[in-house]
Amino acid sequence: MNAAPEYSEAYYELIARLFGEDRAAWSRLPREERERELRWYDENLETPDDLAEVPPELDGGVGRP
Amino acid sequence: MSDPLGFVRTFARKMAQESARFALTSGMPHRMDIYGKPPRVASWSADADGLAPRHVVALMKRTDRDKDWPFVDSLGAQMHDRGEPEAVLHLQSPEWLQRAWNSIPEDERRHLIRRRPLLACVESPRLKRLLLLERLLWKAVNAGRHAAYYACWREFSRRASPIRSALAVRPFASQHAALLALCRAHALEPDPIGRLGRAEILDRARREVVAEGAATDEELASIEPPAEEMLP
Numbered sequence: 001m002n003a004a005p006e007y008s009e010a011y012y013e014l015i016a017r018l019f020g021e022d023r024a025a026w027s028r029l030p031r032e033e034r035e036r037e038l039r040w041y042d043e044n045l046e047t048p049d050d051l052a053e054v055p056p057e058l059d060g061g062v063g064r065p
Numbered sequence: 066m067s068d069p070l071g072f073v074r075t076f077a078r079k080m081a082q083e084s085a086r087f088a089l090t091s092g093m094p095h096r097m098d099i100y101g102k103p104p105r106v107a108s109w110s111a112d113a114d115g116l117a118p119r120h121v122v123a124l125m126k127r128t129d130r131d132k133d134w135p136f137v138d139s140l141g142a143q144m145h146d147r148g149e150p151e152a153v154l155h156l157q158s159p160e161w162l163q164r165a166w167n168s169i170p171e172d173e174r175r176h177l178i179r180r181r182p183l184l185a186c187v188e189s190p191r192l193k194r195l196l197l198l199e200r201l202l203w204k205a206v207n208a209g210r211h212a213a214y215y216a217c218w219r220e221f222s223r224r225a226s227p228i229r230s231a232l233a234v235r236p237f238a239s240q241h242a243a244l245l246a247l248c249r250a251h252a253l254e255p256d257p258i259g260r261l262g263r264a265e266i267l268d269r270a271r272r273e274v275v276a277e278g279a280a281t282d283e284e285l286a287s288i289e290p291p292a293e294e295m296l297p
Contacts, residue, residue: 007146014142014158018135 100125104210107297119144123155129204129211141165154181157200159192183288191284199288201278205270206295213261217254224251263296 016024123140141155
């Protein structure tokens with residue numbers, strides 16, 4: 001993967017206008033920090049895997065094949 | 066074809082390889098959307114990371130759902146910051162669009178205007194209104210496209226639904242083979258848009274823009290992209 005690009009300040013202002021300040025603040029975080037947080041959610045909360053052989057609606061998902 | 070499921074197996078294997086590679090290189094858990102035919106995308110190539118490029122995702126986000134349009138705009142902004150001229154095909158915010166358009170050399174403009182006629186009106190005091198009408202047109206075309214698929218799908222789904230639920234526990238390739246057989250058995254229309262007709266979908270969309278947006282013929286002519294851009 002390429003390193004996350006540095007977008008202009010105007011870009012983050014646009015994100016704030018389109019999606020709100022919270023999402024703009026999130027998008028300003030370094031990529032590693034965003035990935036660390038997402039990984040924590042994936043490992044600690046129920047986030048069913050859509051590619052599981054048994055789909056979520058039939059009680060499949062991460063750790064519950 | 067000696068192995069009708071060969072394509073599916075190859076695709077599934079490649080997808081799994083790509084998923085594993087992406088997970089390894091990014092260190093991230095990830096999700097993947099699979100499209101047999103991405104809407105509004107005539108053809109595309111993966112970017113250097115093996116993923117759909119921003120231009121393609123922005124095309125796919127031109128739906129009739131309001132929540133998708135901020136993504137079209139922000140993807141356009143990312144493309145502009147990355148120096149991609151096609152950003153002007155997607156930008157929705159007037160000030161961004163004007164700035165990006167001014168950075169495009171004269172000799173590249175005609176090609177882009179052909180794909181997005183609104184670009185010829187970037188300096189117009191009516192730009193904001195034209196952007197709204199243009200979005201209304203895309204939304205109406207997508208609603209018509211979706212309705213064409215849904216009309217064909219509705220009856221098939223009613224008849225095939227119990228069987229589809231039972232299929233869900235099978236491996237992917239096996240599900241695909243069984244679904245394909247079901248589609249053939251129930252004569253599911255393979256080309257819903259072609260059956261209704263692109264011209265009819267576009268005509269209905271134009272009428273909606275006139276009814277909902279009070280667009281004049283001149284305004285419609287200023288914003289309407291070629292049919293091959295809207296319904297490839």
